Ligand SMILES: *[C@@H]1O[C@H](CO)[C@@H](O)[C@H](O)[C@H]1NC(C)=O
Ligand SMILES: *[C@@H]1O[C@H](CO)[C@@H](O)[C@H](O)[C@H]1NC(C)=O
Ligand SMILES: *[C@@H]1O[C@H](CO)[C@@H](O)[C@H](O)[C@H]1NC(C)=O
């Protein structure tokens with residue numbers, strides 16, 4: 001990309017993207033979509049933000065790939081949350097202010113996939129620095145968790161109170177705001193509080209998710225109360241309110257995250273989770289630490305990708321896949337059906353290798369990390385990919401059984417100063433553990449399911465991955481891949497694919 005995406009004198013049209021960039025775009029599209037196991041379905045549409053005009057002009061993808069603005073761009077799964085982010089930029093907010101407000105909004109209107117009962121990865125690129133920062137606010141295993149805790153009841157790993165990891169979302173959003181925010185903390189909460197207390201219209205996607213998870217909703221009083229208030233599931237277009245969540249957000253807006261991590265909201269949440277059999281404690285919340293590091297930076301295909309270090313496998317996997325494909329002589333060699341074949345084969349190898357990763361605070365994964373970043377390793381794999389055939393699973397050197405993780409929400413922000421944020425937030429499966437705390441209105445995650453367990457063995461499966469076994473305070477391996485791509489200094493392209501049906505927003 002020769003010129004930045006933003007700025008009055010730098011109109012970037014699709015035709016000016018050079019072919020390599022477009023190739024990279026396509027590959028990332030496929031790679032990221034596949035890695036998180038999500039699909040973009042329905043009508044693909046772009047939302048265009050231009051100066052002080054409306055944030056949503058509803059342009060469709062084939063009408064243009066241009067996002068241009070002097071104010072900034074916010075893209076969330078739900079257009080209402082993009083608008084919330086934009087409102088923060090209009091108040092003079094930093095990209096991080098917009099991201100926090102939009103994430104809080106998503107945690108209300110799209111509680112199926114995100115919220116303060118979950119966790120996130122956030123990459124922040126300041127325009128003044130060539131480096132990006134990574135905020136790891138992923139859930140951790142509670143202190144009372146242990147490797148074999150699901151031995152007698154494997155379902156408890158993904159459904160119910162034992163599947164709950166210590167939520168990190170709010171602590172992480174606050175940490176990012178402390179470093180970069182310009183607006184008052186409580187300003188960021190006002191739109192989300194309004195939506196939760198006054199009610200919001202159920203989107204077609206939420207309607208679909210509710211219907212898919214009817215049993216989960218109906219068997220939990222907290223979820224049932226708000227999503228089936230009259231005994232039947234809400235439909236798209238009907239209004240849903242989450243008054244308890246609104247009240248919790250009001251307190252957190254006033255008192256800050258300590259009300260959650262060392263105060264009344266946390267105590268109430270722990271009580272609700274304990275009552276249905278959980279092991280989460282107030283001490284777990286007090287112990288929670290956001291990890292702030294330099295983003296992992298990799299240079300591939302002439303671009304710089306700033307992403308999350310482990311326990312996210314995302315940046316490493318993306319780098320390996322792109323380096324494998326870049327090992328072919330020309331960009332044309334990854335085009336068409338043959339290109340798709342090569343991509344799929346590259347992904348199979350990458351998925352096999354990524355299961356050797358885990359939380360670097362607990363496991364020595366430096367060998368695997370450097371392999372996944374190495375160009376010569378990528379070339380070795382590329383030579384193992386044949387154009388005329390595919391192979392039985394053993395060929396891809398799978399040692400450990402795969403995790404099948406899914407279910408996230410994503411948002412990107414670039415502000416007028418070209419500060420950029422890429423944030424992927426999750427409660428893991430839709431509606432997380434299937435528990436909405438009745439006193440706080442918070443849906444809790446089932447992120448413990450992203451760990452591997454030694455007892456999860458069967459004759460038709462590979463053994464579970466030891467680097468991803470449960471330990472108190474450990475974070476489970478993740479495939480979430482928030483990234484910021486830069487070419488020239490100050491040019492930022494944010495890219496991530498997500499799954500709000502019918503809306504693909506950049
Ligand atoms: C539920 O019932 C209440 C009171 O009977 C009514 O006001 C409301 O419109 C109903 N909501 C839905 C979604 O049917
Ligand atoms: C928790 O709050 C108490 C006061 O209620 C305070 O003394 C203590 O330092 C706090 N702990 C942490 C970890 O913030
Ligand atoms: C971690 O593993 C690498 C090889 O994979 C080894 O060279 C290194 O010494 C190990 N580090 C520690 C702290 O054990």
Ligand SMILES: *[C@@H]1O[C@H](CO)[C@@H](O)[C@H](O)[C@H]1NC(C)=O
Nearest residue numbers: 383384385386387388389390
């Ligand atoms: C596939 O291609 C390889 C060389 O690239 C060749 O050795 C092999 O015979 C081919 N296999 C088939 C089934 O055509």
